[in-house]
Amino acid sequence: MRQTVRFNKTFLVAPVLLLHTALSAQTKAGAPFKTALGRVIYNFSYMKDTAHRSYFYTETFELDYDKSSSLYSSYTKKESDSATYSQVAKAFKEAPDPDHVDVVLTGKTTTNNQFFTERSGKTSVDELRNLAGTAFIIPAKRPAIHWSVTDSTKTIQGFICQKATGESYGRRYTAWFCADLPYRFGPRRLNGLPGLILEAYDEKREIVYTLNRVEDFNAGIPPFGLPANAETVTSEAFAKAEEAYERNPQAFIDANRKKMSGIPKPKSSPLDGFDVSKIKSVSVRKSKTDPSDITLNNPIDLRND
Template identity: 30%
Template sequence: MKAFILLLINMCIFVYNASAQTPDLAITKATYEFIHIRDTANRTKPYKETMVLLSGRSASVYRSLTKQQQEEKMANEIANQVKGAADPNHLSLTITGGGVISNEEYYQYPATKKLYTEEKIINFYLTEEPLPVINWTIQNDTLSIGTLHCQKATAHFKGRDYEAWFCADLPFKNGPWKLNGLPGLIVQAADIKKEVIFNFMGFEDISQSKQTIQPPADDIKTQPKELARLKEARDKDPQGFMKSTHGNFNSSSRNTGLPLASIDPNKISSINIIKGDNSNSKTNNNPIELPEKK
């Protein structure tokens, strides 16, 4: 670990010289268990999801590993059934449902102080805004998390009071979700009410994987306020929203997470969806971002 940390320091000397428009190669991957008390009437069953933070020299992206795993599982199920079908022109498919997961990806660019958020609402949308400035207070408390020596910091952010543990040996000024701005990777964090928790699960070198970090160029560009209005319309009338957007999809060359898209719909006789093991509730009366008290 010490040798890898020294390598990171050398690789990140020029971390703030790259443009946000330039693809960045991922160097490390941190994995987190995200826990969120979304339904305050049912606190014993919090929302849970496995997330990953890929960090490079000039950028990072925070996204759902659970979503990726669900999509891969679905794709394998469909591929195996298509391959073993008695009549490939009349397919009867059984698919395991994925459950409620995150549709957002967060791209941080400390050098240009930009935050890009991708979210899928029928189409893929991308917003750009200033990277949030968080006024951290660094404490003297220290803690070993695995093999990482961490230090405590506290801050008020998005309506909540957070306690975070960062590792100064890992020279990244980022963290899970929108958390950023400490002199080292934010390894673990939680609000003091323990309603929003980012639990550290692991850290690894992925510098040989050739994974790139860059907001998708083919997303629909919009403003955060406009996207919020779109989400509000969807939440107020889901069926009406689906009808109004039917057939109005933006093209995308990337994997959309819909394995059925590659199959001729005329060849599908039936689709049976069975319940998966994801027990996350759709109820969210306690959003991660709260309005500030006046």
């Protein structure tokens, strides 16, 4: 099934600015982006609906990291964004009237939120969300994970890993970390072990992260970080911002336009050369990721207090 949403050209500002924000800006306090030392790619499997225990949502994620920080984000979304850029370029190229371009965007719904972990000083895990080009940072509420490391070991794709267990946001996790990769990061909110987490799952195996691959160090991975123009808010405040955007997208964009005006245009962006004022309409036809009878009654974070 496909979900179709149509926008006139005024509402195109939202997806275009969203793409710009994802590719640009600096970290908090104006610090430059971090230079990545490496990347881990995870296969993610998630039981969203406990009434349908045989169905698992799947997506691919990446973890970019240096010695003191990491950024966890959707690798599937990155591939989807590349397809979006190609679709915009094709629409401009094939438009009968170059001053009135109709753009059709297709693809699958992916995860938009990211998790930035900073371990210099007190460990923090900030959730990064984007809404119509405006970046929001939602600080972690729960304390650091208290891991119990055991003597159990196993080999994952040639990496010798050790077992640890700990609780994160209401779920009890088993994590397998590799001390030969001495970076204290892992998928999403999981971190703090003396090595990269290469596999993790909760005790009911409703949330499962398995290793896809570990990429070579210095393999041309782009710098990463948090945007300096981001607004730090609570999860409750972000929920209200989402409601305001859904009620009146253009009013939300206009209210935040001043904040977005300082966003630098990314270099060598696939959007370079496009005059968005010439886009007459946008049709978004995203395939539904889940079957129609699936409901989200099993959040990843069971506790968020």
